[in-house]
Amino acid sequence: MFGRNERRGPAGPAAGSAPHEALRLVKVTKVYGTGGAEEAAVTALDGVTLSLPAGSFTAVMGPSGSGKSTLLQCAAGLDRPDSGVVMVDGAEMTAGSETELTKFRRERIGFVFQQYNLLPTLNVAQNTVLPLKLAGRRVDRARVREVLARVGLADRMRHRPDQLSGGQRQRVAIARALVAAPSVVFADEPTGALDTRSARDVLGLLQETVRVDRRTVVMVTHDPVAASYADAVLFLADGRLVGQMNAPTADAVAERMTHLGDMYEAGAPQSGAPRTAPMGA
Amino acid sequence: MFSLAMRSIRQRPGRFAATLLSAFLGATIIMMFNSLLDTAGADGVDDTSAESLSTAAMVVGGYGSLLVFFAVASTLTVAVRQRTDEIDLLRSTGATPAQITRMVVGEAAVVALAGALLAIVPGMVGGRILLDMFQDSGQVADDVDHVFGTVALMSGIDITLLASVGAAFLAVRRAGRARAGRAPRRRLRTWGGYAALGLGAGLCLTGFAMGDAGPEAMAPPAYGAILLSVGFAAFSPALLGGLLRLAGGVLTAFGGGSGYLTVHGLRQRAAQLSGVLMPMVLFVGISVATLYMQSVENDHIEAAGLTRSVDDKNLETLNFVVVGIIAVFACVMLVNTLYAATSYRSREFGQQRLAGATPGQVLAGVGLEGLLLTVTGVFFGTLAAVAGIVPFTVARTDHVLPEAGYGIWAAVAGVAAAATLATALGTARRVLRTPAVETVALAA
Numbered sequence A: 001m002f003g004r005n006e007r008r009g010p011a012g013p014a015a016g017s018a019p020h021e022a023l024r025l026v027k028v029t030k031v032y033g034t035g036g037a038e039e040a041a042v043t044a045l046d047g048v049t050l051s052l053p054a055g056s057f058t059a060v061m062g063p064s065g066s067g068k069s070t071l072l073q074c075a076a077g078l079d080r081p082d083s084g085v086v087m088v089d090g091a092e093m094t095a096g097s098e099t100e101l102t103k104f105r106r107e108r109i110g111f112v113f114q115q116y117n118l119l120p121t122l123n124v125a126q127n128t129v130l131p132l133k134l135a136g137r138r139v140d141r142a143r144v145r146e147v148l149a150r151v152g153l154a155d156r157m158r159h160r161p162d163q164l165s166g167g168q169r170q171r172v173a174i175a176r177a178l179v180a181a182p183s184v185v186f187a188d189e190p191t192g193a194l195d196t197r198s199a200r201d202v203l204g205l206l207q208e209t210v211r212v213d214r215r216t217v218v219m220v221t222h223d224p225v226a227a228s229y230a231d232a233v234l235f236l237a238d239g240r241l242v243g244q245m246n247a248p249t250a251d252a253v254a255e256r257m258t259h260l261g262d263m264y265e266a267g268a269p270q271s272g273a274p275r276t277a278p279m280g281a
Numbered sequence B: 001m002f003s004l005a006m007r008s009i010r011q012r013p014g015r016f017a018a019t020l021l022s023a024f025l026g027a028t029i030i031m032m033f034n035s036l037l038d039t040a041g042a043d044g045v046d047d048t049s050a051e052s053l054s055t056a057a058m059v060v061g062g063y064g065s066l067l068v069f070f071a072v073a074s075t076l077t078v079a080v081r082q083r084t085d086e087i088d089l090l091r092s093t094g095a096t097p098a099q100i101t102r103m104v105v106g107e108a109a110v111v112a113l114a115g116a117l118l119a120i121v122p123g124m125v126g127g128r129i130l131l132d133m134f135q136d137s138g139q140v141a142d143d144v145d146h147v148f149g150t151v152a153l154m155s156g157i158d159i160t161l162l163a164s165v166g167a168a169f170l171a172v173r174r175a176g177r178a179r180a181g182r183a184p185r186r187r188l189r190t191w192g193g194y195a196a197l198g199l200g201a202g203l204c205l206t207g208f209a210m211g212d213a214g215p216e217a218m219a220p221p222a223y224g225a226i227l228l229s230v231g232f233a234a235f236s237p238a239l240l241g242g243l244l245r246l247a248g249g250v251l252t253a254f255g256g257g258s259g260y261l262t263v264h265g266l267r268q269r270a271a272q273l274s275g276v277l278m279p280m281v282l283f284v285g286i287s288v289a290t291l292y293m294q295s296v297e298n299d300h301i302e303a304a305g306l307t308r309s310v311d312d313k314n315l316e317t318l319n320f321v322v323v324g325i326i327a328v329f330a331c332v333m334l335v336n337t338l339y340a341a342t343s344y345r346s347r348e349f350g351q352q353r354l355a356g357a358t359p360g361q362v363l364a365g366v367g368l369e370g371l372l373l374t375v376t377g378v379f380f381g382t383l384a385a386v387a388g389i390v391p392f393t394v395a396r397t398d399h400v401l402p403e404a405g406y407g408i409w410a411a412v413a414g415v416a417a418a419a420t421l422a423t424a425l426g427t428a429r430r431v432l433r434t435p436a437v438e439t440v441a442l443a444a
């Protein structure tokens, strides 16, 4: 349903090179709070290396404060890592100005937030086309209608966000993230503020994006059921990848999470023996 | 709830900075001019001196107070509107509407009182400087001592308090209505607006009838221009909406992403922007009106072949001091309110950036919006001023418009535009320094 735009520029992968890499992180590190002398520095990401093939749906899980949001924001160009390399769709993210980063993101990345972040003054249709307008791209009405129909909101085009339920708002946010046909869609706890039913709708949409449009989705979640929609789950603890589970089921994920929790509450080695890198780069 | 009000002030003094500043400046101006009334009323002041002083205090104390009242009220309105989220939170944790009203109004009262008390010393100093000026130009005898008495003190405190508390009460009530799903009633604003327009027009018209009533003839049209400014400001959301309908198509077509953001943002926010338009319309209205009337008065005296009397000089000094102080005040209020309103938008800017706007696009949007605000403000300020100038000119001379040309107007409009754009863009730039992700997380 979503016509995939031709990738622009030489950065795009060679056509036909079967399952290519959509996202690659190499030794990405992020430390907060090095500025002040008094506050202790927090290593939110500790040399994370990973690689995700195009057309994959990955969930990221881990205890609160383990660096999941930081990981997503660094990968999506919303935050800058202190060191390491981020490559999206074969193009390396530059450490340039915000303007450069914004232009990089426009072409390649969609982001869905837990708190929607829709503009309250714009209606559903206007919010959806905003990324296109800002990028100076032509807005194809039929396509906007199609995207909104896909998320089930074709009849709400003129409503403003405050006239919608949480689930509906999140679906608008997904439509907005998809409208520019990005290669990778990031979602940080997209179902965190939703009831079970709305959450199922949202997860189904993300899954469809992967299955039907062959986009790559990376989703942070605390909910094992949500994680079970993904093809694989990455586990994060203390800013490092500590495990991976393919074809996850809700029960298996829940079980693994309890152990992760135990391990860290019991004061397991923080920086002792190197853990096996969960994914071959 | 009052203790809650005190606690919220102590916890976050920064957010009350804008309201405190407006109360402080407003009270300083009122106290400064009204201390001349105290001085005039003291024992042993000769009649000429007393009259010079009371004219100054009556004229300026009069329209200065009116202006302070509306400027302080508009800052307060902007400040309360910005707290909708916090008020919603309190409501959802079980605060009754009455408790919320008491909290917001209580805070406004405490801040206004603090501002007024802080204003006492600067008011005294300012009053003494004014008196010196009158003495230097020979309009007041040198042996008159400055008195800072109950008139200055009480009028300063009362007007500031009334404007703050009244505006806070109306704003919080309006917020409650909007939340309850009822269309916010704007009856008071509408009728107040009509009343200000009617009264202002009436006062301007009396200017025609003044003929050769002497230089005091300037006062009614000047009051009239201020009231008209207030009236226009009350209707400014609708006026801004009209302008957007005219300019909207062009802006969306040629303004790119920024034009799109501006037009759609402004349409929804037109109501909130009246808080910024009020000081701008007042600034333009009062500056243009007074400066042109003074030039007409000077021409009139010259044409009559008269040398200017003490009274004339008195009035001229007075007018320049007044227009200076009042214009600076209105301009500071414009900057103050616009600063508060713009820094409050960090979350909105963050959301725009997260949706793919570059910092440049956000700034361009803010600039466009500032331009539209300036056009609206200057237009209505000018309209109000012209309504005051024409009757006075007709009464004083045999033509309809002053001969002074467009220079003064262009200068005033230029200052308004510069203040608006510099404040909006400067504040937005500062706000944009915070990473977008943080700005949307902060308010949560």
Ligand SMILES: Nc1ncnc2c1ncn2[C@@H]1O[C@H](COP(=O)(O)OP(=O)(O)OP(=O)(O)O)[C@@H](O)[C@H]1O
Pocket: A032, A033, A042, A043, A044, A062, A063, A064, A065, A066, A067, A068, A069, A070, A071
């Ligand atoms: N702006 C910041 N300044 C300082 N420290 C930060 C900042 N953002 C995150 N941190 C710290 O970095 C670490 C990782 O935070 P992050 O938000 O990525 O965790 P998370 O895994 O998303 O947690 P949650 O599940 O609670 O959302 C935490 O210890 C957090 O306190």
Ligand SMILES: [Mg+2]
Pocket: A068, A069, A070, A188
């Ligand atoms: Mg998080």
